[in-house]
Amino acid sequence: MPYLLRKFGLLLFTLWVAVTLNFILPRLVPGDPVASMMARYQGQLTPVAAAALRIAYGLDNHSSAVQQYFTYLSNLLHGDFGRSVSQFPTPVRDVIAQAAPWTIGLIGTCTILSFLIGSLLGLYSAWKRGARLADAMPPIALFLNSMPYQLLALMLVYAFALQRSVFPLSGNLDAFIGDAFTPKWWSSLLRHAALPAITIVVTSVGGWLITMRNNVIGVLGEDYLAFARAKGLSDRRILNRYVLRNALLPSLTSFGMALGFVVGGSILVETVFSYPGLGYYLYTSVVALDYPLMQALFLVIAAAVLIANFIVDALYTVLDPRVRDGKST
Known part of the structure; x- marks a missing residue:
C-alpha cells in the first residue's frame, strides 16, 4: 500500500505539471486562436467580435496570467476545454467525445492484439531456439x-483500395449507413477498419516479439531455472510458472506506455486513411492552429499515459511480491 500511495502521489504531481x-506553452507561441480565426475569415470578424472571442478563449488582456491560470484550472475541473477553432463553435469536449471511441476501438484493439501475438511468438522463438521457424x-x-507506418499504409491503400476496391479508401463508415450496431453497420465498420488495423498490427508486432524473445533468453540463463530442472519439473510447468511470468514483467511497463498512447491514436495511420480518431484531429489541429483542441488532446494523452502506468504499477504489486513487500521498486 505505501508503494501505491507513493505512485499515486507522483501521478498527481506529474499530472499537475x-x-x-499545457497552459504555459501555447501562450509562448506567436499568435493566438483569435488571430488564427481572423486570418481564416479574412477580416470578416469585427473588433467587437474579436474581443468577445478573446474573453471566450481566456485570452482577455484585462486579466493577469495568474487569473487566467486559475480560470483554466477551474474550467478543466468542470470538463470545459473551450471551443475548437477549426470546428467553431463546437466545444472541444464534443470533438474529443466524438473521436475517442473510434481511436480507442481501433488503436486499443490493435495494440492489445500486437502485444499478445508478438509476446507469444517471442516466447516460442526463444523457447524453441535452434528450430528453423523459431530462428527465422x-x-x-x-x-x-x-x-514505416505510412509506407505500409500507402501500399495497402494502393493494392486493396485503389486497384481492387476490396476495402474502402478512407473514413470509418459508409455514408447513410442507417442505425448503429446493426449487421450492416458492423460490416461497414470492420471493412473501414481492416486496412488501418493490418498496418498497425504488422508494423508493431515485431517489436513485441523481439522484446519478449530477449526477456525469455535472459530468464533462461537464470540459476533458478537450472534448479527447477534439477528438481525434475516438467518443461510445461517451468515455462508457465517461471519463464513466462518473469519474462513478461519487463514488457508490462512498455505495454502500459503503449496503452496510454492509444488515446493519442496512431497519427500517421489515421491521417493516411482519414480515419476520424483523436490522432487525425491532433494532426488537423496542428495544421489549423487550433490551440484549444491541441491543448486538450495533449492533456488527454498525458493523463492517459500516467493512468496507464499507475495501473501497471498496481499490477506489479500482484505479479511481483518483491514490490508488494517493499524490497524492490
Missing part, C-alpha cells in the same frame, strides 16, 4: 518493426 505546461522469426520481426 502537465496541466501547467527475429529477422522478419526486425524488418517489420523497422517498416
Whole structure:
C-alpha cells in the first residue's frame, strides 16, 4: 500500500505539471486562436467580435496570467476545454467525445492484439531456439518493426483500395449507413477498419516479439531455472510458472506506455486513411492552429499515459511480491 500511495502521489504531481505546461506553452507561441480565426475569415470578424472571442478563449488582456491560470484550472475541473477553432463553435469536449471511441476501438484493439501475438511468438522463438521457424522469426520481426507506418499504409491503400476496391479508401463508415450496431453497420465498420488495423498490427508486432524473445533468453540463463530442472519439473510447468511470468514483467511497463498512447491514436495511420480518431484531429489541429483542441488532446494523452502506468504499477504489486513487500521498486 505505501508503494501505491507513493505512485499515486507522483501521478498527481506529474499530472499537475502537465496541466501547467499545457497552459504555459501555447501562450509562448506567436499568435493566438483569435488571430488564427481572423486570418481564416479574412477580416470578416469585427473588433467587437474579436474581443468577445478573446474573453471566450481566456485570452482577455484585462486579466493577469495568474487569473487566467486559475480560470483554466477551474474550467478543466468542470470538463470545459473551450471551443475548437477549426470546428467553431463546437466545444472541444464534443470533438474529443466524438473521436475517442473510434481511436480507442481501433488503436486499443490493435495494440492489445500486437502485444499478445508478438509476446507469444517471442516466447516460442526463444523457447524453441535452434528450430528453423523459431530462428527465422527475429529477422522478419526486425524488418517489420523497422517498416514505416505510412509506407505500409500507402501500399495497402494502393493494392486493396485503389486497384481492387476490396476495402474502402478512407473514413470509418459508409455514408447513410442507417442505425448503429446493426449487421450492416458492423460490416461497414470492420471493412473501414481492416486496412488501418493490418498496418498497425504488422508494423508493431515485431517489436513485441523481439522484446519478449530477449526477456525469455535472459530468464533462461537464470540459476533458478537450472534448479527447477534439477528438481525434475516438467518443461510445461517451468515455462508457465517461471519463464513466462518473469519474462513478461519487463514488457508490462512498455505495454502500459503503449496503452496510454492509444488515446493519442496512431497519427500517421489515421491521417493516411482519414480515419476520424483523436490522432487525425491532433494532426488537423496542428495544421489549423487550433490551440484549444491541441491543448486538450495533449492533456488527454498525458493523463492517459500516467493512468496507464499507475495501473501497471498496481499490477506489479500482484505479479511481483518483491514490490508488494517493499524490497524492490
